[in-house]
Amino acid sequence: MSSRILKKIESRELLRQKIVSDLFEIKEMINGYFHYLKVRCGDQYCWCMKTEGGGHPHQRIQWKINGKKITRAVPKEDIELISKLSDNFRKFKSLRQELGKLEKEVRKSLDDYEMSLIKKAQKLRPYLMIEEGVTAEISEKTSEKPKRKKMKNSRN
Ligand SMILES: [Zn+2]
Numbered sequence: 001m002s003s004r005i006l007k008k009i010e011s012r013e014l015l016r017q018k019i020v021s022d023l024f025e026i027k028e029m030i031n032g033y034f035h036y037l038k039v040r041c042g043d044q045y046c047w048c049m050k051t052e053g054g055g056h057p058h059q060r061i062q063w064k065i066n067g068k069k070i071t072r073a074v075p076k077e078d079i080e081l082i083s084k085l086s087d088n089f090r091k092f093k094s095l096r097q098e099l100g101k102l103e104k105e106v107r108k109s110l111d112d113y114e115m116s117l118i119k120k121a122q123k124l125r126p127y128l129m130i131e132e133g134v135t136a137e138i139s140e141k142t143s144e145k146p147k148r149k150k151m152k153n154s155r156n
Pocket of ligand 1: 040041042043046047048049056
């Protein structure tokens with residue numbers, strides 16, 4: 001039982017190290033969303049006026065500062081750079097999310113491991129063994145509120 005839990009924790013640890021090293025691979029990023037906007041140029045003879053939902057693609061980077069949306073046009077020569085920086089941010093966020101999930105799993109496994117060690121030790125001596133029904137009873141008794149003593153002035 002406990003060795004199975006340990007193996008699980010160890011494999012999670014290895015995965016964790018892998019994710020952390022992947023995180024460190026990312027050297028720079030921008031916390032923005034890179035996308036294309038379709039914009040009609042206004043020339044009534046242009047193709048963009050004739051097609052539905054059509055327009056000339058304009059590349060933008062958008063991010064938030066204190067909840068306020070900021071949008072900037074991205075020069076053509078920077079498309080590769082900015083989309084890469086934006087992708088890096090998305091990757092970073094998803095790696096951190098994975099890391100959080102792993103850490104939660106390890107915490108859960110450690111809880112299980114802790115319990116398995118306690119149960120193992122309880123088997124060593126009969127007086128350490130307490131059935132679960134009994135512990136529920138004990139905790140019920142201890143959680144009972146102490147009866148209030150009557151206050152002196154209530155006698156009058
Ligand atoms: Zn046009």
